[in-house]
Amino acid sequence: MEILRVSGSSKPNALAGAVAALLRTQGVVEIQAIGPAAVNQSVKALAIARGYLTENQLDLTAQPEFVKLGADQEERTAVKLLVRATPLV
Secondary structure, three states: OOEEEEOOOOOHHHHHHHHHHHHHHOOEEEEEEOOHHHHHHHHHHHHHHHHHHHHHOEEEEEEEEEEEEEOOOOEEEEEEEEEEEEEOO
């Protein structure tokens, strides 16, 4: 499963394209975002990606959770979005 790490300066349209492409080919993708700006960009990208997926008769679901990331000395809390493709009803 691919992991996309998002920053506050990530472009939502570019991220949406990557999410849509991975959902079409793999059916699942993980997004990790640290900080409110990164979470905001991630949610915008998911909204845009839903539009990209309609031409393939797909929708998406996202399962959010908090995860601890980081090296030995600095541990940070991130929002992880596990995103899955679902058939469009």
